[in-house]
Amino acid sequence: MKIQRITYLSLGTNQENKLENLQNAINLIDDRIGGIQKISSIYKTQSWGFEGEDFYNICIKVSTYQQPEILINSLLDIENDLGRLRSNEEGYQNRNIDIDILLLDDEIIFSKTLIVPHSKMLQRKFVMIPLAEIAPTTIHPIEKTQISVCLLNCDDSSEITLIDGQLKRPTPISEKYNYIAIEGNIGAGKTSLAKMLSDEFNAKTVLERFADNPFLPKFYEDKERYAFPLEMSFLADRYQQLTDDLAQFDLFKNFIVSDYYIFKSLIFAQVTLQKEEYLLYRKMFDLMYKEITKPDLYIYLFQNTERLLENIQKRGRDYEQSIQSSYLKKIHNGYKNFINTEKSLNLLIIDVSEMDFVNNPKDYKYIVNKIKHF
Template identity: 75%
Template sequence: MKIQRITYLSLGTNKGQKLDNLQSAINMIADRIGSILKIASVYETPSWGFESSNFYNTCIEVSTYFPPETLINEVLEIEIDLGRKRSKSSGYSDRNIDIDILLFEDEIIFTKDLIVPHPRMLQRKFVLAPLVEIAGKILHPIQKTTISNCLDNCNDDSKITPITNKLSRPIPITEKYNYIAIEGNIGAGKTSLTNMMADEFNAKIVLERFADNPFLPKFYNDNERYAFPLEMSFLADRYQQLSDDLAQFDLFKNFIVSDYYIFKSLIFAQITLQNDEYKLYRKMFNMIYKEITKPDLYIYLYQNTDRLLQNIKKRGRDYEQNIESSYLQKIHDGYINFINTQQQDLNILIVDVSCLDFVNNENDYKSVIKQIKQY
């Protein structure tokens, strides 16, 4: 589990569409660094240290799992991506974005690339005023006094003016959803994505216990004989697991990510069972389904059949190696039919991962997370 830590950043701009520049920076920080917890008001201030257009400045509180050395690199990359061009000459200059790390927890950092607390923050009213809004009671690690007191003792007499326009705070996944279920075909990567999200967002994880099912290897060798006991045992186990874990969720309001949803039982049963067996199975399922908590977001990972077969071969489970593309297509068709009939009851997001390798490529993983955040 990654440790989330609090950092405070100062943002400034005096070129182009200033509010848009600040909002773009905030959005990229939310995508690439961590959750934005608070945003201060925007203040218009005269340029500091040189003569030019007025600046717009603000401060934000961010929860991140990056260590300081990674954080500064990400900040510099965001500045570059937003068009920041640093001059080799000394002194201050116009900029479309400037992002400074003011505080990182209560740490004192002196390295070649980073000094925290920011060495000039106490001299700058345009930094302290917005910072007081969101961190007034926080202690400055060196001065051992609150940020509010630091502002009171600041000798900067520059005029700063709050503007009425407000910046929008990107809502973190953990605030938008309490329970996310990730589904997909065999080999689509649902368990991998579930593990990765649980690690990043410190979520409680619910993984299907398919490996413990004694009927699964037997089913792949003799479908007709073992289909019904396989589906019934899966249904019973899924019901028990989700009931237990989601009951705790109801009690403690944890953020939960699951690599399956109970409805997959019906999808697979439709494919594997004979008509009379399916009718009996459906009666049992309908009684159970009423008792299961629905996810706040249902994600279906779409993966094309060729990639599915490659993934199945790569992970090397003996009993899966004879799965045919026609069987995978039936499963996909079952999911699509389920999605089409559940649009009114479930919040459904389909993510096409056919051209992505989110397990081994960080940018692909971030692309998937961005789709979930923006949905």
């Protein structure tokens, strides 16, 4: 189980477009480190410990699952990606971005690469003033004193000026959506992505109970005979599951993510049922659909047919091994028609044909950022 930590970071810059430097750092921290919960005002100070341009400084509050050693390396990578240049000269220097870890929960860390709480934070007004703004009652783990009190005890006489600039806090997924539904063809990776999102963002999962359907193995053996009872049983089960699970929101979870949506029933029924059966089925579907909670975001994972067949073979479900590419193409066309006609859903299509988001963290992060910035 991942452990979520709260960390407070100090950001400073005294080169080029300072507001842009800070915003770029905030965006990358949100993408790579974790959700940003608070951003302080921006404070201007003279360069500290050397002659240089004035600094803009802020503090931010971030929730992260990263371990301390990974966190410091991630922040160094962000500094490098934003163009920070380090020299071998001693003392303080100009910098386009500087990111320091001030606090990490109530942990005390002394290692070769990281000291937490930051060893010099209590001596610096440009750190303590913005930190006290966003975390006045947070306890310094060594001083055993609130940050607001530590600020009063700071004897730094530097002049600090509040400026009018404003920085944008990226909206976390947990604040943006209450319910995300993930859809796609057989073997597209719906369940894998739902579980990964749930694990990272503390979401409640609603996973399709296909393994419990007694008609499914029989359907792949004799589609014409078992299509109608299969689709009706799926529709009833999906309706009951979504109705029950979406109504019972877990107070300890941030949002809900499901690996299917009720429209899946209609798409598969169009492919498998005869005309008369489908008309009867559609009447039942329309009655149920009116009562189902609509997702805030509907994600469709597109996977090409060749990759779908590979994924189906890899997961090794016996009753799926006879699935033909023609059947998968029919299902895709059903989704395509649905996407083109259903205008009421907040729809995000992600092509994952060339991705391996289960085993490649960069692919997974790409998908997460697509969701964040959609």
